[in-house]
Amino acid sequence: MRTSVQELIAKSKDKKSKKIIEKLIPILLFLIASVSVLTTIGIVLTLIIETVTFFTRVPLSDFILGTTWLPFANSGAQFGIWPLIVGTLKITGIAIIVAVPIGISAAIYLSEYASDNVRRIVKPVLEVLAGVPTIVYGFFALTFVTPVLQSFFPEIKIFNAISPGIVVGIMIIPMIASLSEDAMSSVPKSIRDGALAMGSTKFEVAWKITVPAALSGIIASVVLGLSRAIGETMIVSLAAGSTPKFDGDFTGSIQTMTAYIVQVSKGDAGYGTTIYYSIYAVGFTLFLFTMAMNILAGYMSKRFREEY
Amino acid sequence: MRYIEQEKVVRRMNGRMVVNRVFQGLFMFATALALLALVILLYRIVSQGAGHLSLDFLTNFASRFPDQAGIKAALVGSIWLMAVVAPTSILLGVGSAIYLEEYAKKGRITTFIQMNISNLAGVPSVVFGLLGLTIFVRALALGNSILAAGFTMSLLILPVIIVAAQEAIRSVPGELRDGSYGMGATKWQTIVRIILPAAIPGILTGSILALSRAIGETAPLIVVGIPVIIQFLPEGVMDTFTALPMQIYDWSSRPQAEFQTVAAAGIIVLMVVLLFMNSIAVFIRNKFDKSY
Secondary structure, rough: OOHHHHHHHHHHOHHHHHHHHHHHHHHHHHHHHHHHHHHHHHHHHHHHHHHHHHHHHHEEEEEEEEOOEOOOOOOOOOEEHHHHHHHHHHHHHHHHHHHHHHHHHHHHHHHHOOOOHHHHEEEEEHHHHHOOHHHHHHHHHHHHHHHHHHHHHOOOOOOOHHHHHHHHHHHHHHHHHHHHHHHHHHOOHHHHHHHHHHOOOOHHHHHHHHHHHHHHHHHHHHHHHHHHHHOHHHHHHHHOOOOOOOOOOOOOOOOOHHHHHHHHHHOOOOOOOOOHHHHHHHHHHHHHHHHHHHHHHHHHHHHHOOOO | OOOOOOHHHHOOOOOOHHHHHHHHHHHHHHHHHHHHHHHHHHHHHHHHHHHHHHHHHHHOOOOOHHOOOOOHHHHHHHHHHHHHHHHHHHHHHHHHHHHHHHHHOOOOOHHHHHHHHHHHHOOOOHHHHHHHHHHHHHOOOOEEEEHHHHHHHHHHHEEEEHHHHHHHHHHOOOOHHHHHOOOOOOHHHHHHHHHHHHHHHHHHHHHHHHHHHHHHOOHHHHHHHOOOOOOOOOOOOOOOOOOOOHHHHHHOOOOOHHHHHHHHHHHHHHHHHHHHHHHHHHHHHHOOOOOO
């Protein structure tokens, strides 16, 4: 027996289960979507709660004003965060010196000079560079860059700030290059054509038209690169050493905030010890630094965006 | 009055052309430097580690003796980890993307969730490790199991998958949707039968790229307390395990030079796994690249 289409439609309309599904699905999906919000809340709460426990044992003023980080001392352990911040800034500074000129130059080359064929080859290769795990970069810094540097400057020690700084720089080049290139490519072609028609050279177009117009995007890419460098963990854990220092020495062992967290996690700092809670205080400081950078980058790209 | 002084223009022309050439060379040189870094990196690792690669390396457990050290436990552990991360992160990521693109009303809450996702993507992976240590390892008492590490990694790559899935869903043309509604389909039917099938290549490509990031991440694993030396294979998600990057980290940080060779061999295995995953992603992208 055949049923008519109308009957089929009527039948399916009567189905209760279908109506319930249509009502339930949005709720279920909303719950799933809230996982990402819960993750953020989880991160912030975990960091704050454990950090507060840490501050019941170590005074806040010692932490933010102290310039000695000696957590493993048997008596008189000191928790002044500055040596770890200085270590982080050393790495970040070198990384930026390496990555900004190369990254932005590559972006200008790709968006202004390169032919489509060159771009089709270079961009995927940069993507590969971005996909290399950081542990591999760390191994590269320790077993290649450091020995090469040592052969030129014998005073550089096996663990130092320069080699991991350079390699962190190499790691963030693809990020700065591709985000800057995106910003430059979104500058309308008509503006470029206008300048070229007036007799400008390609360099003049790039330097006086494209770069100023894309400046907000370029700065945002650099700030995001900074944030990446601050949070980078494995390269510094492997190649920068574990000596928190409050000085201007780049040739010897240092320690960053991230490397300290790894050092404590690797050893068995018992649950509930002051050292255990200290990794949350350091993690919270790190979180504040990177969060500030990310918000700044978002602000830069919104605030100074030129609309065409 | 003359607007253009021809003599001056002619006089300066050569200089401007030279500047243009010089900078073109500089920009090209910088790009070449970045590419060169990749070539040196790959060459160094292959030349260091290739000698240690053998079938024994894949089938041996870790050892105190460099020539007997193998990567079996780490390789199997990484596969177990992916078996937890892939379903968890894809389910959460695609679900969130469907909600944001299809159900959420444009308003404060949606903007907030969206902003939250992009901020989450900028949180350092070591901080995710601290979250995993507190919530999964301690509060939910999962210990240093595959499940605890897998959940931590899933949250880490969640923002990447959500954004990729959102883009894939957004690129499904409106006519397909309207056509489905016009035939009397409900919203959920339209999503399951029309939108998701059309968006799947994009979702899969993004997910595989995100998973290949998870397989190379080390810091969160160290923080949640995953051990390195393991002489057995895990039998379930509640067992402890070790993973490729953990094993490589351990070998790299040993003082004996022989272990650097072992570490390089381990890196080759990791890079081959990554290359394999990436080629699947590229294959899917090319195979299903429909343009509407």
